[in-house]
Each structure stands twice: as C-alpha cells, then as structure tokens.
Amino acid sequence: MSRFEASYLIETPFDPAKVADVMAGEQSSGTFTRVHGETDELRARSRAEVLSVVELETRDTPSLPNAFLERRGVTGPYRRARIRLAFPVINVGANLPTLASTVAGNLYDLGEVTGMRLESMWLPDDYRLAFDMPKQGLAGTRALTGVEAGPLVGSIIKPNVGLSAEETGELAGQLCAAGLDFIKDDEICANPAHAPLAERVPAVMRRVRDHAERTGKLVMVAFNITDETDAMLRHAELVTREGGTCVMASLNWCGFSAIQTLRRATDLALHGHRNGYGAFARDPLLGIGFQAYQVLWRLAGVDHMHVHGLQGKFSQPDTEVVEGARDCVQPLSTTEDDRVMPAFSSGQWAGTVPATYAATGNADLLFMAGGGIMAHPDGPAAGVASIREAWEAVMAGESLESAATRHDALAKALAFFGKKH
Known part of the structure; x- marks a missing residue:
C-alpha cells in the first residue's frame, strides 16, 4: 500500500508511544473509540502507522496551556519525543487541502499534548506527481x-x-x-x-x-x-x-x-x-x-x-x-x-x-x-x-x-x- 510520511516533535505528560498511536488513529481511521461499522479490515486499510518514536528530554513545565489536562489534574513531567507516521495515500488522494488537514489538522488540538510541531514530510514519487509541478x-x-x-x-x-x-x-x-x-x-x-x-x-x-x-x-x-x-x-x-x-x-x-x-x-x-x-x-x-x-x-x-x-x-x-x-x-x-x-x-x-x-x-x-x-x-x-x-x-x-x-x-x-x- 502506498503511504506518505510525516514527522513531528511532541510534548506530553503521557507515554509518547501511546500518544503516537492516538495521533495515528485521530488522523486516519477513527476517533477516541471504535465506531459502528468500523471493521478490522477497514482499519487495516485506512489506519495510519506509527513508524518510530524517539524519546528526548523532559520538562517540568508545559510549553502550551491545556485545559483538557487541567480538568483532569494531570501534571508533568512533560516528555518530548519525535514521532514518525505513515498515512495511506488512498485516504487523501491528490487533494492538497485535505493532505494539509491530515498532516497538520486536529493534531494541534489533541488533549494529550502540550506541544505539537509538524517537522517534515515525504511523499512517494507517484503520489508527488499527482500534484502540481512548478511551471518554471x-x-x-x-x-x-x-x-x-x-x-x-x-x-x-x-x-x-x-x-x-x-x-x-x-x-x-x-x-x-x-x-x-x-x-x-x-x-x-x-x-x-x-x-x-x-x-x-x-x-x-x-x-x-x-x-x-x-x-x-x-x-x-x-x-x-x-x-x-x-x-x-x-x-x-x-x-x-x-x-x-x-x-x-x-x-x-x-x-x-x-x-x-x-x-x-x-x-x-x-x-x-x-x-x-x-x-x-x-x-x-x-x-x-x-x-x-x-x-x-x-x-x-x-x-x-x-x-x-x-x-x-x-x-x-x-x-x-x-x-x-x-x-x-x-x-x-x-x-x-x-x-x-x-x-x-x-x-x-x-x-x-x-x-x-x-x-x-x-x-x-x-x-x-x-x-x-x-x-x-x-x-x-x-x-x-x-x-x-x-x-x-x-x-x-x-x-x-x-x-x-x-x-x-x-x-x-x-x-x-x-x-x-
């Protein structure tokens, strides 16, 4: 299956590996829970994959405010990590606004994070060629x-x-x-x-x-x-x-x-x-x-x-x-x-x-x-x-x-x- 990749720098008080899994699900096959009609076959075809999680340093204070965590009394330490995800091309197609929404959309609003930055992207060649090229x-x-x-x-x-x-x-x-x-x-x-x-x-x-x-x-x-x-x-x-x-x-x-x-x-x-x-x-x-x-x-x-x-x-x-x-x-x-x-x-x-x-x-x-x-x-x-x-x-x-x-x-x-x- 053809996939494109995106890498992120995140900060979270939770296990970064679990947050990476939340990110993959949120931006591909599902929401916070399995929904009606969401079969294992559909998830296998449409779900993003976590390629890597590399933990970095921790901080005592959060980089960004987070009411979700405050309501639950969740505090630090706040763990930083680099996350790399792969998304199925079939989820998006040659649709640039939707591609941007996928790699840089609701991820910024996730309650699990106190920091979220999209750092880099990679597209397979056939997918890149589906989009516009420079004329000059x-x-x-x-x-x-x-x-x-x-x-x-x-x-x-x-x-x-x-x-x-x-x-x-x-x-x-x-x-x-x-x-x-x-x-x-x-x-x-x-x-x-x-x-x-x-x-x-x-x-x-x-x-x-x-x-x-x-x-x-x-x-x-x-x-x-x-x-x-x-x-x-x-x-x-x-x-x-x-x-x-x-x-x-x-x-x-x-x-x-x-x-x-x-x-x-x-x-x-x-x-x-x-x-x-x-x-x-x-x-x-x-x-x-x-x-x-x-x-x-x-x-x-x-x-x-x-x-x-x-x-x-x-x-x-x-x-x-x-x-x-x-x-x-x-x-x-x-x-x-x-x-x-x-x-x-x-x-x-x-x-x-x-x-x-x-x-x-x-x-x-x-x-x-x-x-x-x-x-x-x-x-x-x-x-x-x-x-x-x-x-x-x-x-x-x-x-x-x-x-x-x-x-x-x-x-x-x-x-x-x-x-x-």
Whole structure:
C-alpha cells in the first residue's frame, strides 16, 4: 500500500508511544473509540502507522496551556519525543487541502499534548506527481531572465505604499537600468487605489520592454496579485498580455486552493511569498517547520519560495535560513525536476554574500536587497554592482576586502553598510 510520511516533535505528560498511536488513529481511521461499522479490515486499510518514536528530554513545565489536562489534574513531567507516521495515500488522494488537514489538522488540538510541531514530510514519487509541478522552477527562471549562472540579483520596490502607477513605473525603469535581474512588489502593495494593477502593470512593463529593446535583457518583475481567486486570474492575464514573466502571491492568505487554481491557469513564474510564516514557526513546540511547509506549497506548483536572509533583520537563526534554502533545491520527485528557486531577502547587501555562499555552497538562488541596493552612497547601479562584485569574489575564493581594492562599488558598500552591521 502506498503511504506518505510525516514527522513531528511532541510534548506530553503521557507515554509518547501511546500518544503516537492516538495521533495515528485521530488522523486516519477513527476517533477516541471504535465506531459502528468500523471493521478490522477497514482499519487495516485506512489506519495510519506509527513508524518510530524517539524519546528526548523532559520538562517540568508545559510549553502550551491545556485545559483538557487541567480538568483532569494531570501534571508533568512533560516528555518530548519525535514521532514518525505513515498515512495511506488512498485516504487523501491528490487533494492538497485535505493532505494539509491530515498532516497538520486536529493534531494541534489533541488533549494529550502540550506541544505539537509538524517537522517534515515525504511523499512517494507517484503520489508527488499527482500534484502540481512548478511551471518554471530553477531552470525556467534562469531561461526567462537570461541568467545562465550565478545568483539572480533582485530588489523590492520601496516605499511599498504611496507611489502612483507612473511613479512605480519610473522607479522600475531606474531599477532595470541599474542592472537588476529581478524586481518584486512589496507584499503589502497589491492592488491599491493609488496604483491599481490595471494601471501599474502597463506602466512598469512599458519600461521593462523599453529596457529589453535597448539591452536585450528582459527583467523579471513579480507583480503582487494577491487577491481573491478570480481577481488573481484576471491580474495574471494582464501581466501576460503586457509581456510579463512573473506574478507574486501571499501564500498563507490566499490558501492552497487559490494558488493551485492560479498555477493551472498560467505559465508565469509564481513567486511564493511566505509572509506570516512566523506565526506557524516561531514557537519551537508549535506549528510547522519549513521543510514540511515548503513541501505543501511546492505541491501547489510555486516556482520561487522565500527563505529570508542570512544575518538579516528578522528573528530566524541563520541555520533555519540555510536549511530552508537547501530544502527548496532538494527534489521531491525522483523522475522530474521540481526544484524551486529559494529567494533570499531581508537586510541583504554585499556584506552578507560570503555567509550566503558559504552556507549554501551554490548560487542557485535569488538574492534580493532593498536598502542594500537603493541606499548605496553612489546610487542603485552601484548597489547592484557591489553585490555582483561580492558574488564574483566569493565564488572565486577571494575575500571581499581583497576584491574591494579593485572594485569601487564594493569598497563603498563595505564602508557604508559595514558601519550599520
């Protein structure tokens, strides 16, 4: 029988092996007791299996409140364990929302636990292929941008509110001229009254096309089309008509079904923005780890996934950023290339390039800098140049300080931004 797997970190005052069995039953064949018509044959066919239980440390206090335990007077010690379960594919089928409900649904509300975190997922190849694939992914994104090797250097249109459609177009033209490969909207600027997509997309793409005619380079712009599903489809059609190559959506707030519908309606690169992910992940004993999170969204067919940035402005430790980037380029399929482009952002500049390259070991990534480009003392073009010079140096095994003796843009970036870090 074909099965998919999920692993969890749990905390409980009970025997973790017994809690694992409760988890398996709750999310597959039954409830807290056998119900009418539930035969041994049906249970054998539909019940999830406990593959392993590895006990960890214990704690004197619970990580999460639990009224179920309080009503029964149950106290610690609270035992932590890693649980691995296998679920029958036939229970779910190629239904992404139901798959998510199975691996990350009522488990969080179980009375037996004071901590529950989905950490990772694995799907057999035939089951993975039943879901959506990226339309562009790593290879397609490189082809669309003309960047055959090295990182894609990108930036974000800031400020994210207030600019008119024409002002946004002017800024996009300046960023194209600065030498970028990729430009994206901010996640909180989608279809505002002061710069609606119906006006902003043509205004931006006019500059992008003009730049392509002059230079031969078509810059990829990720227009934020986050909205209700029908509106996103209309926005994507507009981007296509204007010659665009990419759209962006806030994954958590659009939902799996909307992203699947969008994916199936367009060949545009789909830039998956994970804003809000911290609500799922910042507590170590609650939520969803990034490996499992990115698996679910890759099954919706996204082409790019945000992983934040090393030494950046957000709360994540660098280890999580690195693991996330590696997860994105780890194939889920053994027969198809379904890798997606990890997008680094948040506080990035030339000085964070060495850590990024040392941690990832490759340049199959999108390296985005807002202030690191726009605030360079010699302007955006010098900001882009400083980042490219930094990447060329580290990929050649040279220190930034050494490269800065030959590259003025890099030298000024290190002098200016280095004071702030």
